[in-house]
Amino acid sequence: MSQPPLTRSIPVSEQYRWRAYWICVGVAALTILDLSKVNVGLPSIEAAFGASATQLQLIVAGYVLTFGLTLVPAGRIGDQRSRKTLFVTGLSLFLVTSLVAAVAPNITVLLVARLLQGVAAGIQMPQVLGIIQELFQGKERGKAFGLFGAVIGLATAFGPTLGGLMIAIGGPTDGWRGIFLLNVPLVIIALVLAIWFLPVTRRPSDEPLSLDPVGLTLFAITVLALMWPFLFTTGSPEDNPARWWVLVIFVLGLIGFLSWERRYAASGRQPLVPLPLFGVASFRNGISLASVYFAAIPSMFLLTTLYLQDGLGLEAVFAGMVSIGFALVSAVASWVGGNLVNRLGRPLVVAGLVLLLIGIGLLVLVAITTPAGVTPWAMAGAMAIAGAGGGLVVSPNQTLTLMDIPVKQGGLAGSVGQLGQRIGTAIGTAVTLSLFYSTIYREADGEPDLEVYHHAYGYGMLAVAVLIAVAFGIGVADLGSRRRQRAEDDGAAAVG
Numbered sequence: 001m002s003q004p005p006l007t008r009s010i011p012v013s014e015q016y017r018w019r020a021y022w023i024c025v026g027v028a029a030l031t032i033l034d035l036s037k038v039n040v041g042l043p044s045i046e047a048a049f050g051a052s053a054t055q056l057q058l059i060v061a062g063y064v065l066t067f068g069l070t071l072v073p074a075g076r077i078g079d080q081r082s083r084k085t086l087f088v089t090g091l092s093l094f095l096v097t098s099l100v101a102a103v104a105p106n107i108t109v110l111l112v113a114r115l116l117q118g119v120a121a122g123i124q125m126p127q128v129l130g131i132i133q134e135l136f137q138g139k140e141r142g143k144a145f146g147l148f149g150a151v152i153g154l155a156t157a158f159g160p161t162l163g164g165l166m167i168a169i170g171g172p173t174d175g176w177r178g179i180f181l182l183n184v185p186l187v188i189i190a191l192v193l194a195i196w197f198l199p200v201t202r203r204p205s206d207e208p209l210s211l212d213p214v215g216l217t218l219f220a221i222t223v224l225a226l227m228w229p230f231l232f233t234t235g236s237p238e239d240n241p242a243r244w245w246v247l248v249i250f251v252l253g254l255i256g257f258l259s260w261e262r263r264y265a266a267s268g269r270q271p272l273v274p275l276p277l278f279g280v281a282s283f284r285n286g287i288s289l290a291s292v293y294f295a296a297i298p299s300m301f302l303l304t305t306l307y308l309q310d311g312l313g314l315e316a317v318f319a320g321m322v323s324i325g326f327a328l329v330s331a332v333a334s335w336v337g338g339n340l341v342n343r344l345g346r347p348l349v350v351a352g353l354v355l356l357l358i359g360i361g362l363l364v365l366v367a368i369t370t371p372a373g374v375t376p377w378a379m380a381g382a383m384a385i386a387g388a389g390g391g392l393v394v395s396p397n398q399t400l401t402l403m404d405i406p407v408k409q410g411g412l413a414g415s416v417g418q419l420g421q422r423i424g425t426a427i428g429t430a431v432t433l434s435l436f437y438s439t440i441y442r443e444a445d446g447e448p449d450l451e452v453y454h455h456a457y458g459y460g461m462l463a464v465a466v467l468i469a470v471a472f473g474i475g476v477a478d479l480g481s482r483r484r485q486r487a488e489d490d491g492a493a494a495v496g
Contacts, residue, residue, distance in 0.1 A: 036159025070122025075415025090123030129414030146338010149395025160320030286401025295428025311453030333391025352392025359386025
């Protein structure tokens with residue numbers, strides 16, 4: 001059975017290209033903001049509803065879960081149909097769910113709104129990556145992803161500050177509502193701009209939509225089973241150890257999914273995830289590195305915010321401001337990295353990871369050794385160093401990951417990469433929070449003192465450093481494989 005015809009690209013003028021680009025990047029920033037700004041609102045939500053540790057974990061990780069589950073099918077539909085239509089659909093759902101979350105009368109409504117908000121984010125993000133992949137080629141794509149990485153870095157790092165500002169304005173009990181309410185006017189503006197100015201970049205195929213329903217079901221079971229035990233890991237002695245048995249379902253689901261996808265592709269139909277994508281070394285190594293990186297960095301922000309708020313008693317808005325240095329420096333480094341990546345390649349990413357490890361080490365050092373009044377300022381400086389490294393990782397790695405992927409598969413390939421990042425975030429957050437809180441439960445006799453928080457922060461950040469070290473190992477391995485491939489190519493050329 002022959003493959004259905006692919007959608008055809010529609011030329012877009014220079015003016016419309018950059019207009020579309022900034023609309024997409026702005027929406028992606030809003031989506032990522034909701035991964036970080038909600039963190040500082042957790043104590044406020046706990047005070048408002050008496051939420052349990054598991055419920056608070058689900059407010060953060062549940063968003064990541066549904067985000068991840070939606071990414072691949074949404075990317076697949078976008079590649080076959082209209083990316084603009086899906087973009088507007090996801091943005092509209094994000095608007096409604098943000099409003100519902102802002103006025104939620106109880107924790108149950110808030111949780112449902114957050115889960116659906118993750119679905120909306122999962123619909124939007126693949127279209128953003130697919131449109132950028134299609135609008136820009138060669139060196140321009142590196143620059144585009146450099147700017148994209150800069151904006152995403154700013155959104156990630158400014159999220160805690162923005163969330164803390166909403167808490168300061170709205171008060172400790174209802175300030176969390178402002179975190180979600182802030183989305184409403186911003187999304188309305190983005191929605192109007194998208195409807196009126198976002199160009200149609202692809203002409204949809206006349207063939208029936210192919211979604212591989214069996215593959216989609218197996219995929220959902222596999223991802224859910226992988227993330228489930230981590231979603232319910234809080235570090236509390238009350239955590240049920242039986243949750244880890246769910247990983248058996250993950251292993252079985254993964255085997256079933258891979259087997260089905262190969263069989264489905266062999267029949268001449270389009271599988272949910274074309275497995276040959278993972279045969280492309282640049283793509284495979286790039287998404288692996290990004291997944292581990294995003295397991296570490298959101299966890300670093302969350303642990304630092306918790307240490308400053310709970311350990312030092314800093315107000316939420318000031319705790320969030322410590323990450324501003326990371327945001328500003330990473331934005332500049334992302335832009336520089338996007339311009340240099342086509343010339344320097346993977347060594348740029350490896351150098352960024354080294355800088356990041358130095359910044360992480362300094363964060364722990366100053367947290368433990370400096371006086372409490374100096375600590376936030378010293379940590380802000382360490383964050384700036386880490387930001388320089390982070391900026392040299394994200395956008396260059398994004399460019400290198402997609403450089404050998406055909407444009408027609410840009411949305412799907414970007415979705416697979418984003419899925420890895422979301423799974424990494426969920427697992428990294430669960431592991432590091434578990435270490436943080438289990439240390440407090442184990443060492444505190446009554447109200448924990450600053451020394452207990454030193455230990456909790458140190459153990460959590462050790463896990464962050466190990467994750468970045470793993471990413472470094474992947475980067476070095478990829479660098480070695482590229483050099484071997486170049487040597488083989490040069491040898492073959494010389495013989496020829």
